Amino acid sequence: MSAPDPLRDELRELADVVVPADMYERSLQRSRKIGRREAAIGTTAAVVALALLGSGLWRLPSRGPDQEPPVAVAPVGPSATASLAPSVAPTTTRASGNQPDTPSRPDRPRPPRATTTPKSTALGDLPGQIFYADADDNGRVVRLTGAGNPSTVLSASNSTAGVSPDGSRIAYVTSGSLMVVDTGADDPQQVYAGTSSAEQAPAWSPDGSRLLIEASETGVLDVATGELTPLPQGLEGQHFRWSGDGSTLVYATSDCGLEVAAGTTAQSGTPVPDQTGTAGQAACRPVSVDATGDLVAVQLDKDAASEKRETPADAILDTVTGDIVDLPVTGTIIGAVFDPDGNLLVRSKKGSKTRLWLFAPDFTLLVQAKEPSELKGLDLLAYTR
Template sequence: MTTPGEGGLRESLHDLADQVTSADMYERAVHRSRRIARREAAIGTVAALAVLVLLASGLWRLPDRDTGHTPMALISASAPAPEPMPSPIPSAIHHPETPEHHASTRTTSPRRKNQPRAATPTATPKSRALADLPGHVFYQQTGNQPDVVRLSPTDGDTTTVLSGAPSAVGISPDGNRIAYAVGGVLLVGETGSAQSQPVATGITTTAQAPAWSPDGARLLVVTSRPAILQVDSGTLTPLPGRLAAGQHFRWSGDGNTLVYATTYCSLKVSSGESNAVVPMFGDRQPVDNPDGLAACKPTSVDVTGQHVTVPLQSTGDIGTASTDPADVVVDTITGDLEPLPVAGSVVGAVFGPDGNLLVRARTDESTTLSVFSPAGKLLVQAVEPAAVHDLNLLAYTR
């Protein structure tokens, strides 16, 4: 189901794709669509042969006159196995001030093919000035114990907000607080301050960086299992058992949905009473996943939970979450890779807490930061300062 405000992302990005230079995902997506088309043609042929076999064997007959039941052989041959009933998600995950989310009625209809289109002249953003960039952009160095910095859009300078981060970090939605762990103790402090307060113990960050709720009151963390931490009180509420094996959980911007990865690098979505699998990712069967795509580490989710950013991986990487920034946007209902209407190679993509999408793209000449509204409008496209060229995109906040 698509909401008027947020569901226009797909259509708007496709419209923009007609006006800009296509990203480097184009050839891969076209190749993928052709392979899927060949697979569907083959499946159609097999289905036709199966019908002929059933006709020849006499299994086509009407329900048995004595019992009124359809023959079991025909049921086994044609009826799909029933899907397991979803389990409800605890109310602690829901944002208390948001209405019921449309994803509670989400369906698992067949995937729509990704059909990117070739592009021509560059679209005109509302602004090309870095100073007009809405929100704050955070980067971090590569390697062990990296510094975390915040970009100043007014002058292009950077400010270090955490020196030598000892673990994976989480930046709050307003950009004012940072969470990280030292020796299993979770610390929360003001960005740029040397003072941090311990809020919980027994925290590990390998499979779960501290992930803030949209209201900034809670964190998704891992102790002996995934849990929700109330920052002010330190109260831990474990996620339900069906989510216990999940990792790299991320909240949607409205607080109603969790998107997470499994140990075999598929993606799942939990919202209300719904628990859905994102098609294709992590599936080792070539017939279902012809390009061997996997997603081991979601990094951000849009407002509704229908789109997630991930570093694209392959099934050969299963068991190893990428340390690279996200480089694709995935539709969580269809499994499609959304075309990103920017020039060059995408080297970072992240949703802000209010649904804006920040895309970092690199060409031989420069690196650009493009901000799209939740409706897909290109708000700002500015050249990124050289000072952050060698850093990784980390977060995008208000």
């Protein structure tokens, strides 16, 4: 008989107290617990998501002013250069004469820097009527239409004359009296006595019912009634001109400057920025104003502007910036006038030839035509509808 083994006896006693276990059943129960837990988490997440959708909190926050914008992808191909071009910020133009920076005029088309191709070179395509004054023949007035053949429409002796906006009447001063006559007629009517023309040629209102004249003082004359209404004391100047829409007056000051006023009832005018950038030149006399008062045809030559008789304009001035407009015209400008709608007629001379240039308000060149030789020696007076 063998001796007893204590280790084996202990193992046998331990086996008697161990409870058999089903490992498969235990694993299955654990899997069911995990499944129930995940289902509960999924349900909770769904509820939270629905709540966010309902409250609007799901939206991404918008980019604040201090946040960097999103990075754009650079385009590739022929359009890449244009797409990458930087935007142009508003610019300022400094008027001459040490003036402060003045905003440029992005709201109004600017004339091109080079001569453009006209829509027509035929004088017959030039609409309206052009009037000339003969200073050497006591103020004779000649009219030119697109049909050519200039004709005399006023032969009465006069010191100065003004043509109505529709070209149907001429106001002129003779022997201190203001006369009005139908174009080409021989029966003038005196509408005011005691008129001076040294500082104010008769200037028609856009509707043709009134005249700016110089009497004992500058005033507005009702042509039908003969009633004269003096301008307010604050409007102290000379050579007053209406804009084409009647909203603005442009006039010269005694110290060879320009001012702009809001109509004939304004108590004062606003000085135009200094335009005396060239030695010996200043806009001492306005001749014609565009439709809104933004542009004015002026005589820059001080000597010519100081003459008693009306002298043609030789430049176009921007009344907001004080800049001289660079017109695409060849030769020397010897006349410039606006019609009431803002169309600009320019007369130029190069050598022995004179040309007429008609620009639309946006500076589109409508007509560039040779001027009839019979008009040489006359001064450009007016351009009407």
